[in-house]
Amino acid sequence: MGQNTTSKIKKTLLILFFVFTSFIVLFPFYVMFISGFKPASELFSNGLNVSMALDTLTIENYIYLFTEGKEYFRWYFNSIIITIITTIGSVILSSFAGYALAIYKFKGRNLIFGLVIFLLLVPVDILMLPLYKVMIFLGLVDTYSGVILPFIVTPFVIFFFRQYAIGLPKEIIESARIDGCTEFGCYARIMAPMMLPAFGAMSIIQAMNSWNNFLWPLIVLRSNESMTLPIGLASLISPYGNNYGMLLTGSTLTVIPILIVFLFFQRYFVSGITVGGVKG
The missing domain is CATH 1.10.3720.10 (MetI-like)
Incomplete structure (x- = not known):
């Protein structure tokens, strides 16, 4: 295996490592962001989760925040x-x-x-x-x-x-x-x-x-x-x-x-x- 090939493998593994680390860091923010568009009833029944059913998403939480908060x-x-x-x-x-x-x-x-x-x-x-x-x-x-x-x-x-x-x-x-x-x-x-x-x-x-x-x-x-x-x-x-x-x-x-x-x-x-x- 040549030196260039070894260098490319190391670089690829390093990129994959940083991508995986970034995913772990950003995943809680994704869950928080998605959950902010879910009605309170769904949060109480299902808790925080990664599911994103478009028919249940709502902006009521943001409307309430800007009008009553x-x-x-x-x-x-x-x-x-x-x-x-x-x-x-x-x-x-x-x-x-x-x-x-x-x-x-x-x-x-x-x-x-x-x-x-x-x-x-x-x-x-x-x-x-x-x-x-x-x-x-x-x-x-x-x-x-x-x-x-x-x-x-x-x-x-x-x-x-x-x-x-x-x-x-x-x-x-x-x-x-x-x-x-x-x-x-x-x-x-x-x-x-x-x-x-x-x-x-x-x-x-x-x-x-x-x-x-x-x-x-x-x-x-x-x-x-x-x-x-x-x-x-x-x-x-x-x-x-x-x-x-x-x-x-x-x-x-x-x-x-x-x-x-x-x-x-x-x-x-x-x-x-x-x-x-x-x-x-």
């Missing part, structure tokens, strides 16, 4: 606002910290970086109670700020930007300083554009984490009007009544914002993750 769109709006602020704030502030740890030499730099590494090892769940007490003390319970502030800067994002910034050419910064550029100007005009892959990768990850965050908003938010989508959709299933039709259609629409974010930043995602993971 005022609470759902309030949850949608809350999630969008929280996700946008968290994502933008996280990548900007964390990039400042990571850039400083990578470029500047100052007393205590290694200690600070060691603390960042240590915080990466601390489970977030054990911080929920002290964070909640802080939110009560600050009067931020049941507010956007209470959801956003505790996690707007995370050790993982700082670590990623630090690793990425280490590989940036320091000579450019020195040249800019000689030309009279300020330190912030060096960052904003020269280094930040070179870090666009890192910004793209972290924007996707932070947006997904914020959009899907369930535990912390569940703890800090109280009123129905301030709920985010994960909490609101979970509240549709209770011992007192189940609205599976709205749950499935609403869950289908929740994929759209993250899909848009990924399509917008996807050209930076792979290069950002690859380079940021190996530099330093």
Whole structure:
């Protein structure tokens, strides 16, 4: 068997593997999408399944969602606002910290970086109670700020930007300083554009984490009007009544914002993750 034939077989097997993996990943979304067009009576009698009888499909669930689901769109709006602020704030502030740890030499730099590494090892769940007490003390319970502030800067994002910034050419910064550029100007005009892959990768990850965050908003938010989508959709299933039709259609629409974010930043995602993971 020639080398070309072996290479083609390996390539074919690799393609089949990725196709099979993609099928496994996308199959639940297919079931969710199809079930959103089924009447509630069929969902209760047959449960979630892959059957798609055209004569039973209906758009009643979507009509109900857009006409009666005022609470759902309030949850949608809350999630969008929280996700946008968290994502933008996280990548900007964390990039400042990571850039400083990578470029500047100052007393205590290694200690600070060691603390960042240590915080990466601390489970977030054990911080929920002290964070909640802080939110009560600050009067931020049941507010956007209470959801956003505790996690707007995370050790993982700082670590990623630090690793990425280490590989940036320091000579450019020195040249800019000689030309009279300020330190912030060096960052904003020269280094930040070179870090666009890192910004793209972290924007996707932070947006997904914020959009899907369930535990912390569940703890800090109280009123129905301030709920985010994960909490609101979970509240549709209770011992007192189940609205599976709205749950499935609403869950289908929740994929759209993250899909848009990924399509917008996807050209930076792979290069950002690859380079940021190996530099330093």
